[in-house]
Amino acid sequence: MNKYIFYPGCSMEGSARAYYDSLKVIEGPLGLELEEVNDWNCCGATEYLSINLIPAYSLIARNLALAAQQNTETKTVMAPCSACYLNLEKADYYMAERPALGEKVNEALAAGGLHYTPGSLEIRHLVDVIINDIGLETVKAKVVRPLTGLRIAPYLGCMVPRPDYQKRWSDHEHPSELDDLMKALGAEVIDFPLKTACCGGHMTQIGPETAYELIRRLVSGAEEFKADIMVTVCPMCQMNLDAYQSETNRYFGTNFHMPIVFFTQLMAVAFGINPKEAGFGLELTSAKDALAHIGLEAPTPAAAPHKKAEGLPMPKALPKKYGGE
């Protein structure tokens, strides 16, 4: 069993309900044991740090202080949401990097009888935990309904691979972790060039036109490369592309229909769980016809004939750190 201190973050119970439901149903098969940080609070998402550093870091560090004193056997905090993961990692990193900041934050925490020594916790994202601790072989073993025939555009977002303080990810612009995880489910994964491009973040609130352009690029990119569905690891990316896709269509006069769901939802379906329990139906841009490609009962389509490779051979890829194929 892999045990972690679990920091859900506010969106898991709100706009990213599907992420939470699908995670809950795959915990068992993956052997994940999650113990929630008791009395955790909001992580400040992408806005608070840019408004006022000390209260923002204190807000985040409170969660770290609580987690550090929680007497579970593990010292690893796991956050499924990219913004929570990055904020927790930033707080831990900068409290050590700038001792003055660390002192002021601990002064604030002292008001609540709390203290956090930077470096005493390991902060990791759900994808990193699944790939490096649980391992792709275990994931493959658990797949009962391979997603063959489903073309996925893996969209990791910008906060997970950058700035990557602890150098955990294979590359800062074209990481392959999410691609390999989806391939492990049997799906066909396109080489999506914008996999770490920005989704607009909170620009949908402050400057919608910019956000619409960024969303258009992502959705049109996925469509151009004939993806059936996009998959992400971050509630903010999911919400921006899902909720604002109709707005973008209206703004540009296009009619994209590119569903975007959480990678855990596809893992659930691949593990044999019915789409409803995996949180499907909660998305705004319906993933119904995307699922039709792998209709639960639909016979798996005949395998495409193997094309004789001609043209010039591609150079061999660099060996990966974690053994993805």
Place this chain on the structure above:
Amino acid sequence: MSDKPKFAMYWAASCGGCEISVLNIGEKILDVDANFDIAFWPVAMDAKYHDVEALEDGAILLTLWNGGIRTDENEHLAHLLRRKSKILVAFGSCATEGCVPGLANLSPVSEIFDVAFHTVSTDNPNNIHPVASFEVPEGTLTLPTLRPVLKTLAQVVDVDYYMPGCPPEPHQIAAVIDLVIQVLQGKAQLPPKGSYIGCGASTVCDECPRERNVKHITAFKRIQDVAPLDPNLCILEQGVPCNGPATRSGCNSRCPRVGAQCIGCYGPAEGVLDYGARLITAFASVVDAKEPAEIDAILDGIPDPTGQFYRFNLADSLLRASTKAWKR
């Protein structure tokens, strides 16, 4: 007064073992008696300092001085016997290089007194502390005082010959006495002034019966931890720090021959400036490791390098004493 030449021995800062080793020459002591008139030998006969002062200068032909110079009394006697003797021989390791008494140069005199009189080594219920002079009804009593560092004989007076060894081997003493007797009978020449007599020109390995190969030291161990010690193989190669390679020959490799590592009592080889430095470089050169961490692990096998390399030669080394002894 017989016309035989006078012979003297004096015992300064040492254990007296050299005096006993003179007796070890067996019947040869009779030759000494036959050829010499013992003028002054405090351990063997009752001659007083004023007897020596009464002699004119150079009256004693041969003086064998053993022991380092630690007190002002030793210093006084050294100058006195130098004046009174034709040939003054630094007899044994203490006189030649300070030997074990010289190891006291690692600590200040105050510490020596403390340990000697106020710790478990002495039963001193009323906590008496010795003083240089003390008034009693009969008059003033004085005791010799300690110099801050022990000096070898040659560091105080001019020395004619040196006989290393702790103690010098009886067969070497006998050989020297024979030589002096032959010189008296005009049958031999005295060696050049300042030379080392009663010893060899090479080092202990020259006389050691054990087989020697190329050295690859992967660990230093105490001899009792190497059980069983191979009787035929060089002791150093078995990881036991043997000072033989840097120690002057002459003792016929007495200790390694019987399975004990040489600890260096015959002192440095001919012309060597600092005995300990020779061992530092020799041992370090054959340690078989390249990474600092590995090297440290191997060197930890010699917990007290200063003691290991300067057990006998501290007072005659380049540095002679530790800063604790002389620096305030």
Place this chain on the structure above:
Amino acid sequence: MSDKPEKPRVGVYVCHCGSNISGVVDVEGVRDWAQEHLAKDGVVISRDYKFMCSSLGQELIEKDIKELGLERVVVAACSPHLHEKTFRTASERAGLNPYLTELVSIREQVSWVHTDKAVATEKSKSLVAGTVERVVYNTALEKLKVPINPNTLVVGGGIAGIQAALEIANGGFHVYLVEREPSIGGHMAQFDKTFPTLDCSACILTPRMVEAGYHPNITLLTWSEVMSVSGYVGNFNVTIKKKARFVNEELCTGCGICVEKCPQQVVDEIYEAGIGHRKVVYTPFAQAVPKYPVIDAPNCTFFKNGKCKACEKFCPTNAIDFAQQDEYLNVEVGNIILATGYDLFDARRVTNYGYGRLPDVFTSLEFERMCNASGPTNGEITLRDGKTKPKTVGVIHCVGSRDKNFNNYCSSICCMQSLKFAHLVKERTGADVYEFYIDMRTPMKSYDEFYQRVLDEGTLFVRGKVAEVTNAARAEHEKGKLIIQVEDTLIGKQRRIPVDMVVLSIGMEPRADSKQTGQLFGISCSADGWYLERHPKLDPVSTMTEGVFIAGCASGPKDIPASVSQGAAAAARVLDKILQKEVELEPIRASVNEAKCSGCRICNNLCPFNAISFIDDLAITRINPALCQGCGTCVAACPAGAINGTGFSNEQIFAQIDGILTLAPARSAGVGL
């Protein structure tokens, strides 16, 4: 300590070196101080002069030696590495053994590095005192003359190695030319055209290869590697491993039928840079020298599962020999030239340029192979599908060079190579060409004229470091294209330029195994990994190790003319050593006083040159003067003090330590009681 021998007559000469020394050090003060205070150490005359290294300065010394009967000379001037030879030869002319003259560096180690005049003068005085006390113990020495073996070993069959081998062979001396690949030719054999002349690379290279291949004085050892080197200048002993070719060279005529009939094809990672294929039994290219093919055993069906043997069946002279074993040759040579060449930067490390992910991104070497008529596309410039002709091509400079994330240095040839590509694309496809550069570096003869010509042909130049090559289109016209995102610094705007094909001008890197090879030949590498020259400006082809020379890109990126001239230069250095018939070895040697040696054998494994040997029956150790390099490690190690060394004897160093400390500031002596 035996007291000092009766004082020899010493002359001290303090140099002004123009104002280099006298600007900071009070030269007259040092001169007078030496006259007074060092008289007790034998100083009979102390002079100063503006330029001691000038002929007048040297004559001062020579006159004093003759007239005052000087027996030692101490010159306080610059570094011994500069003028020790000058002053020692001057003394020799006046009849004094050269090794009785010593140089004190009061320029590089005092005047140039300190500012406080008084302290610098005091330091100079103590350095002079140290050397004067030391020179008393110098002894007259004679150089050791050792015969030179006239054979030479050249490692690396690229253009630099071939040039060196030919120069020496034409000079009438024998050369062993060792090459790791099946054929000589190196990187140059892979290029199509060469800049700036657009000569066809094979046309100008092959004649040299053939000349080397059939030269009576050159033994060609291809498909071979040097395994070990021992000995010293004039007398190296080298072991070479000749890998099994599985082809009998006596019988093979080079007809190529075996290559034709071989059914197994693999990607050729080396010669075709991974963009073409070759058979399992192969010669790298048509003009290969020697012409004998090799069997790539790991990929050969016979070696894998015992079947096939097509090549053996069809060989007219049954030259195929599957049982052939590796051979080990031992050769004796006097000098070694390392012309081991370079590796190319791995473009996959720059993930944002997409090489390895985006099919139509090529490296410069892949592009060279495409342009080459004998290449995989027979000279046609196509995209990765091997068919479509590009309409727009982007060439990116400085990939992996001048970049603090990868290599700081400039690889010197990529600009010209990129211009050549632009010309070739224009000439063969008429496509539009964009060049993305930081600075256009075209320094050598008629290089810039070539740049002007490419400009005139309409190539479009964008000055800026490319940020990204992506296939994520943002607009209709970008779909299906590679978009180059770059800041055009001349117009101060971000630009997105859609192209069909991208060529990455990748930089040069030292060979991956350059450190190990360097240690094999006893030479060191710079921090980047290039071989270290003895002097970067004045001695670029020799190394710190006597008798080992370097040529070509092994010591750093350079173009073909520079590599060729370095090959010839290294050959010239070797020829002048061979013609001297013998080499003079510095007389700095160690020797064992056999009376004192107890045979403890502590020194026996301290000598990497095997100069120390144990004589069993006498149970003592001896040092072979010819093999001893004079490092002195055994002198310092001998526990009995039985080993001493000329030139750096214990007495000399002890005296120098005493002398150097004479002017230790007089602090309260001894004990602070």
Place this chain on the structure above:
Amino acid sequence: MSEKFEPVIVGFTCNWCSYRAADAAGTARIKYEPNVRLIRLMCSGRLDPTFVMKALAGGADGVLITGCHPGDCHYIEQNYKALRRFMLLRRTLKGFGVEPERIKLVWASAAEGMKLAHEIDAFVDEVRKLGPLNWPKWENESNPAEVLEVTA
């Protein structure tokens, strides 16, 4: 005594890398503390611990030993022996009450003039903080009693 203690440091360099590094610092006119007086040996392997002890006993306050980086030695591997001797020497000197920081070993290649200059400055500073060593000049005292005051 001048208000600022100026230590005297004897330096032993090898002829190939570290002496050339000192030359390189010279040609590049890099300024560094003048307290180190260099003695050139053929190799760091030539360094005999006796030299260090003689320098300390002769009035030096610190000893600097320089050599080529491991693997770069002109004589292949002799700097490893220098490293081992240095480590055993420092341990032995501790017994003499000599602070190990008074002896320093620095690897410098021929191109590292700047690095050697910085190492020298740092070392001079360190020795300056340790203060003078002031080893007694044993051999040239006229009368031992006068120099070493009698203590009870």
